[in-house]
Structure formats: structure tokens, C-alpha cells
Amino acid sequence: MILPRRILCAAVLCAALLQAACASRDFSLHSLPAETPASDNAIAIQRSQAALAQLQAAAAAAAKAPGTALTPMDVPPLQTYDPWERMNRMTYRFNARFDEHVFLPVANGYRRLPQPVRTGVSDFFSNLSEVVSVVNYVVQLRPAPGVRSLGRFVINSTLGLGGLFDVAAQFHIPSAPTGFGPTLARWGVHPGPYLVLPLLGPSTVRDGFGFLVDYGTAYAIDVAHLYRGDVAWALTPLNAVDQRANTSFRYYASGSPFEYDTIRFLYVRKALLEDDALRLWRRPVSPDPQAPAGR
Amino acid sequence: MRVFQLLYALLACTPLLQASAAQAPATGLADSAALRATVYGTPPQDIAPLPATVPLQEINIALSWARPLPKVLWFDRRLRAWFSPQDKPAPLAIVISGTGSDGNTQKISVLRAVLYGAGYHVLTLPSPTFPGFIASASSTGVAGDLLQDGRDLYAAAEAIVHHLPASVQITEVDVLGYSLGGANAAIVKSLDAADHGLHIHRAVMINPPVSMFASIDRLDNLFRQSIGPSPQDFDRFYRRIYVRLANFYRASDALRIEDTDLLAAAAAVLRTDADFSAAVALTFRLALMNVFYAGDLYAGTGVVTDPRHPPAPGDPTELVAQTLREKPFSEYFDKVFAPYYLARRPGATRTSLVADNRLSVIGDALRNDPDYFAQTNSDDLILDSAELEWLKTTLGSRIAVYDHGGHLGNLGDRQQVRDMLDMLSGHWSGANK
Numbered sequence: 254m255i256l257p258r259r260i261l262c263a264a265v266l267c268a269a270l271l272q273a274a275c276a277s278r279d280f281s282l283h284s285l286p287a288e289t290p291a292s293d294n295a296i297a298i299q300r301s302q303a304a305l306a307q308l309q310a311a312a313a314a315a316a317k318a319p320g321t322a323l324t325p326m327d328v329p330p331l332q333t334y335d336p337w338e339r340m341n342r343m344t345y346r347f348n349a350r351f352d353e354h355v356f357l358p359v360a361n362g363y364r365r366l367p368q369p370v371r372t373g374v375s376d377f378f379s380n381l382s383e384v385v386s387v388v389n390y391v392v393q394l395r396p397a398p399g400v401r402s403l404g405r406f407v408i409n410s411t412l413g414l415g416g417l418f419d420v421a422a423q424f425h426i427p428s429a430p431t432g433f434g435p436t437l438a439r440w441g442v443h444p445g446p447y448l449v450l451p452l453l454g455p456s457t458v459r460d461g462f463g464f465l466v467d468y469g470t471a472y473a474i475d476v477a478h479l480y481r482g483d484v485a486w487a488l489t490p491l492n493a494v495d496q497r498a499n500t501s502f503r504y505y506a507s508g509s510p511f512e513y514d515t516i517r518f519l520y521v522r523k524a525l526l527e528d529d530a531l532r533l534w535r536r537p538v539s540p541d542p543q544a545p546a547g548r
Numbered sequence: 549m550r551v552f553q554l555l556y557a558l559l560a561c562t563p564l565l566q567a568s569a570a571q572a573p574a575t576g577l578a579d580s581a582a583l584r585a586t587v588y589g590t591p592p593q594d595i596a597p598l599p600a601t602v603p604l605q606e607i608n609i610a611l612s613w614a615r616p617l618p619k620v621l622w623f624d625r626r627l628r629a630w631f632s633p634q635d636k637p638a639p640l641a642i643v644i645s646g647t648g649s650d651g652n653t654q655k656i657s658v659l660r661a662v663l664y665g666a667g668y669h670v671l672t673l674p675s676p677t678f679p680g681f682i683a684s685a686s687s688t689g690v691a692g693d694l695l696q697d698g699r700d701l702y703a704a705a706e707a708i709v710h711h712l713p714a715s716v717q718i719t720e721v722d723v724l725g726y727s728l729g730g731a732n733a734a735i736v737k738s739l740d741a742a743d744h745g746l747h748i749h750r751a752v753m754i755n756p757p758v759s760m761f762a763s764i765d766r767l768d769n770l771f772r773q774s775i776g777p778s779p780q781d782f783d784r785f786y787r788r789i790y791v792r793l794a795n796f797y798r799a800s801d802a803l804r805i806e807d808t809d810l811l812a813a814a815a816a817v818l819r820t821d822a823d824f825s826a827a828v829a830l831t832f833r834l835a836l837m838n839v840f841y842a843g844d845l846y847a848g849t850g851v852v853t854d855p856r857h858p859p860a861p862g863d864p865t866e867l868v869a870q871t872l873r874e875k876p877f878s879e880y881f882d883k884v885f886a887p888y889y890l891a892r893r894p895g896a897t898r899t900s901l902v903a904d905n906r907l908s909v910i911g912d913a914l915r916n917d918p919d920y921f922a923q924t925n926s927d928d929l930i931l932d933s934a935e936l937e938w939l940k941t942t943l944g945s946r947i948a949v950y951d952h953g954g955h956l957g958n959l960g961d962r963q964q965v966r967d968m969l970d971m972l973s974g975h976w977s978g979a980n981k
Contacts, residue, residue, distance in 0.1 A: 290661035508680030
């Protein structure tokens with residue numbers, strides 16, 4: 254077990270050094286995974302139709318239940334609660350550098366594997382996460398999605414050969430993961446201070462804690478002895494690289510001096526919008542309308 | 549690790565609005581269809597046929613004429629460009645992005661794909677108003693001057709092309725761009741006509757402005773009309789959109805805001821012409837904030853940054869962003885742009901600075917050189933009727949004017965792509981062929 258771990262570390266280090274060497278030159282040219290415009294556009298056509306359907310359904314539902322509508326007075330302020338801003342900015346900067354020199358080169362290498370292999374890896378981890386989702390749906394008192402997650406886990410673990418194939422999606426049971434962060438939100442816990450986590454990126458105190466609890470839950474249940482067995486050390490890095498490879502976000506692609514503010518604004522608004530829809534009791538987003546968003 | 553997916557979701561949508569990141573209507577709140585086309589862009593089902601795969605390389609280049617890098621822009625040290633090589637001798641198409649945008653937007657991706665599919669090597673460059681360009685490739689740091697930006701862009705393109713590996717065999721060079729990038733492309737070709745550094749053959753401008761500052765003023769007017777000039781107005785606008793989003797998610801089954809990202813969802817809850825105008829105007833204002841901040845920093849004009857105590861990377865920027873959000877281009881012109889260029893150009897006046905930022909500075913070339921082309925829409929928000937007329941009379945049969953599309957709302961559709969490829973390859977025989 255020690256040998257592969259060393260090899261992995263060495264590989265990551267080499268990639269980092271190679272990147273650093275490139276970075277010091279005046280001109281560098283490196284290949285990225287090829288773009289696939291034809292299939293991307295086909296997906297965009299599907300998505301635009303699905304989005305339209307969702308919008309119409311939501312508009313119809315909103316018309317039926319006008320009493321529960323939010324008013325402009327309930328909206329969290331433009332300012333975001335970020336008492337640890339200096340530390341967060343440092344972490345953001347560290348994450349950007351780590352991403353550029355280590356994480357992204359490794360993920361780009363991984364993207365050269367055939368698509369079916371990568372889809373298998375993604376489906377495998379997505380299937381594992383259903384276990385945590387089921388537990389959290391129970392605590393959230395949401396039986397319907399809980400049963401759906403459980404069904405997905407059973408179908409994909411058996412017919413889907415241990416989760417390598419998302420058979421449930423073929424049966425029109427789409428994935429809808431949840432975790433302990435959303436569970437806390439459902440029971441009325443506020444996001445708290447904005448928090449940029451090392452390596453992981455933007456979060457809040459509540460959701461960062463939720464992330465740890467989710468990992469603990471998975472570790473405690475230990476499906477198929479994966480989290481405590483021989484391959485445990487490879488699990489998290491592979492999951493991380495797979496996720497990164499499926500995400501085209503680039504730190505500082507905006508080139509903007511205001512990127513930190515923009516990401517923080519969007520992240521916390523998105524979290525609050527999700528919270529608002531999740532919360533068991535409909536009530537104002539914040540008891541104090543003047544408090545910065547998130548507190 | 550979901551965080552990355554989320555961030556992508558958040559940012560992937562910016563092109564949707566960046567699409568509109570250019571300019572505004574000639575007549576107040578322009579017509580509804582034009583505004584909607586501008587915000588939504590070309591529907592995916594109308595996009596021209598695209599190739600299955602396009603190779604992509606990332607280029608990073610340090611340019612000697614860049615100003616010393618301010619600490620807060622540490623991430624913008626080298627200019628980033630993207631290159632898609634053919635494996636045989638082929639013409640090179642250089643594509644320039646629109647206002648405030650990088651050389652890798654969604655619109656650029658479509659252009660790259662159709663150009664690569666048509667047999668071009670494709671090099672895509674950011675707009676000279678993109679903060680990464682200002683920091684790494686501008687010789688002044690004060691962006692927005694058509695000729696100065698053109699010179700920097702031309703020099704950067706030349707440096708990159710000369711660094712390309714010998715295996716890339718280039719038979720000829722053409723240049724094109726959309727929105728402000730269209731005007732940049734024409735200027736680059738005109739500079740090359742004197743300099744012969746790249747031997748640029750043809751230039752195609754897609755939805756270009758004619759008078760830069762007039763187009764920008766239209767956008768600032770749009771901001772005033774649709775959002776309002778004060779911070780309270782902006783707050784009201786934000787609350788209006790947030791409430792609609794919240795009620796949308798309350799009513800929908802999707803409790804996680806997934807692939808349909810936040811900004812795309814926000815675009816979906818726009819309803820009135822004022823909403824769409826606000827989206828167009830705000831997108832432009834966000835781009836202007838970056839230009840303003842960088843310009844103030846480099847010119848040392850002290851509007852939002854203190855020249856004696858330059859900002860550090862850990863400093864909060866929310867208050868600065870708030871201040872800049874309220875500032876129209878005219879304030880950038882008065883407090884940064886004009887002071888900087890008037891001090892460096894003997895004989896220049898405010899009037900001459902404005903006049904130099906019209907496409908008519910290369911009017912003779914546009915009129916007489918058969919290798920300049922343009923595509924635009926009769927309802928493009930950034931042109932008034934006199935400007936559109938000027939383009940038509942100047943270019944004659946070398947312009948295609950489509951009936952609908954607003955600003956860039958038909959970029960990548962079948963007709964636009966067919967005509968663009970005809971123009972680039974010399975097969976264009978006028979709009980009524």
C-alpha cells in the first residue's frame with residue numbers, strides 16, 4: 254500500500270514541477286482536452302427544452318399557491334456576511350494556485366481516459382453518495398426523495414454492477430443528492446459566515462461542517478468496506494479528480510479584481526435560495542432584515 | 549467536491565449574459581425582440597453544423613511592453629490565448645472577443661468550431677478591455693482607446709503567431725471579431741497594411757460599433773432607465789429579481805439549483821423590456837467596472853485606488869465595487885481616460901479623443917479596400933440608423949444586414965456562419981447573390 258501512495262505523491266509532485274517550469278517561461282503552449290461542439294450543442298438543445306418545461310411547471314405551481322410567495326422585504330441584503338474575509342481571500346488565492354499547478358493538470362490528464370471509463374467512475378461515486386442522501390432525507394422528514402435515493406442505490410448497485418452504470422436514470426429516476434448541510438438548512442440553521450475551504454473552495458460554516466458530517470456518515474456506514482479497506486486511500490483523490498475533470502471552472506478566468514466578491518455573492522445567494530425552498534417553516538430569510546446575507 | 553460543479557454552474561452562465569456584454573439601443577428601450585435575442589443569444593437548434601471534435605491548446609505569453617504588474621492583479625501576469633491547429637497547411641483565422649471578454653467565451657467557442665470545421669487554424673484572443681489583457685498586454689493600462697488598443701492587440705497577435713511551432717503551416721492570415729472585437733479586428737488589419745508583420749488578408753466585423761463612445765452612452769442610458777442611477781435603485785432591482793427566483797424555486801421540485809445555474813435561471817425570470825434592458829446594461833457595467841478599476845490603478849488617477857498606497861491582494865473590494873457600479877463610462881472618460889491621454893498626446897483635445905474612437909478613422913480603408921467585410925442586424929442595439937447607414941454606404945456590397953438578432957443574437961446561426969465563411973474565403977458576392 255505504501256508504494257502506490259509514494260508513486261502517486263511523486264507523480265503529483267512531478268506534475269507540479271513541470272507546471273512551475275512552464276510557468277517561468279515567456280511562452281508556453283499546452284494541449285487541453287479537445288472540445289466536442291456537436292454533442293455539446295445537442296445537449297444544449299435538450300437542456301433548453303427541459304428548462305422551459307421546468308419554468309412553465311413552476312409558474313403554474315406558483316399561480317396555484319400565491320399565499321406562500323416571498324416579498325422584496327424578505328430578500329437578504331446585497332452585502333454578504335464574511336467576518337473572516339482576509340483569511341478567506343488568502344485561502345482562495347492558495348486554492349487558485351493549487352488548482353493551476355496540481356489539480357487541473359492531473360484532471361486534464363484524467364480527461365484523456367475514454368469517456369465510458371470516466372462516466373463509470375462518476376456513476377460509481379454518485380451511487381456511493383446515495384447512502385448519505387438516504388440518511389439525510391430521513392432526518393429531513395422527506396420520505397419520497399428518500400425512497401427514490403434508496404431505490405437508485407439498490408438498482409444501480411445490482412443491475413448497475415456496483416454503481417458503475419446509472420441504470421436508474423434509464424428508468425427515469427434521476428439523481429438528487431442531499432447532505433447534512435441541507436438537512437441543517439431544513440431545520441432552520443442559517444449558513445453562518447462565508448468560509449473558503451482549503452482545496453474545496455467556497456462554503457459556509459454550516460455547509461463546511463455538513464461536509465465533514467457527510468464524510469463521517471459514509472465512513473461509519475462503510476459500504477462494501479470501501480472507506481476503511483485497502484483502497485480507502487485512493488477513494489477521495491479519485492473522486493476529487495473526477496469531479497474536477499467534470500467541471501470547467503477556472504480560477505481567475507474572469508481576470509477580474511472583483512472575482513472573489515462575485516463568487517461570494519453568487520455562492521451565498523444560491524445557498525440562501527436553496528435554503529428558502531428547503532426550510533420546513535416558511536418565514537423570512539433572516540430575522541434581522543439589515544444583517545448581512547448569511548448571518 | 550461539489551463546490552467545483554457549483555462554481556462552474558455559477559460561472560458557466562456568464563457567457564449567456566456576456567453575450568449581451570456589448571452595447572445598447574439607439575432608441576431608448578429598443579424593441580422587445582432585439583432585447584430578448586441579445587440576452588438569450590442564438591437558440592442552440594439554430595446553430596450551424598458543428599464538427600464532432602476541435603483540438604484545443606492554451607497559450608500563455610509574457611509580453612515585454614506590459615506595464616509593471618500591480619499586486620492585486622497577480623493572476624493576470626501573462627496573456628492567455630487559445631489555439632486550434634489543423635494538421636495540414638491551412639489559413640489562420642484570428643478571432644477577437646467582445647467588450648470585457650476573454651478569448652474563450654461561449655460565443656468564441658461557436659466561432660472556433662465553425663472556423664475549424666471550415667479548415668482554418670483558429671487563434672482566439674481576449675478583448676483589449678478584458679482585465680487579463682489590460683494587465684498583461686496593454687502598453688498603457690488605460691483601455692478603451694481604439695487605436696492604442698489596436699496597436700497592443702496587433703503586437704500581441706504578432707508575438708503569438710511568431711511563437712507558434714514550426715509544424716503549424718499557415719497559408720494566409722485573416723482576422724475577425726464580434727462587437728467591439730469587430731472594430732478591433734478592422735483596426736488590426738489596417739495597422740498590418742502599413743506594417744506587414746502578419747500579412748493579414750481579410751477582415752470580418754460582426755456586429756461592430758461605429759462610434760465607440762456613442763454606443764457606450766446608449767448602454768449607460770439604458771442602465772439609468774432600466775435600473776436607475778442610485779444605490780437604492782440597484783438594491784430594488786436586485787430584490788425584484790431575487791424574489792422571482794425564490795418564488796420560482798419554492799414552486800419547483802428542484803430544491804438544488806443544479807446545472808441550470810443561477811444566472812441562467814435569473815435570465816429565465818426576466819419578463820419586461822425593462823428587465824431585459826437591465827440585464828444588457830448591467831452586463832456591460834460589470835465589464836466597465838474592471839476597465840475603470842485597472843485604468844485608475846495604472847493611470848494613478850486616484851478615483852477608487854490610492855496611488856500612494858496601492859491595494860494589496862487581501863484587501864476587501866466590496867466597497868470599491870459598489871462605488872464603481874454607480875459610475876457610467878462618462879466618469880471613466882472624465883477622470884481617468886481623458887487626463888491620461890491628454891497628458892501624453894500633445895495637441896489632443898477631449899473632442900479629438902472622442903473623434904478618434906470612431907470607425908471612420910479607417911474610413912478610407914473600409915471604403916476602398918475590397919478585403920473588409922461586416923455583418924450586422926438592422927435591430928442591433930448598439931447602432932442608430934445614421935451609423936447603420938454609414939456602415940452600408942462605406943462598405944457597399946461587403947456588408948450583410950440581417951433583419952433580426954439584436955446585438956449578437958444570431959451569432960453562430962446557419963445564415964450568419966455561411967455568409968461569414970464566404971466573406972473570409974473571398975466567395976462573398978453581395979447580400980443579393
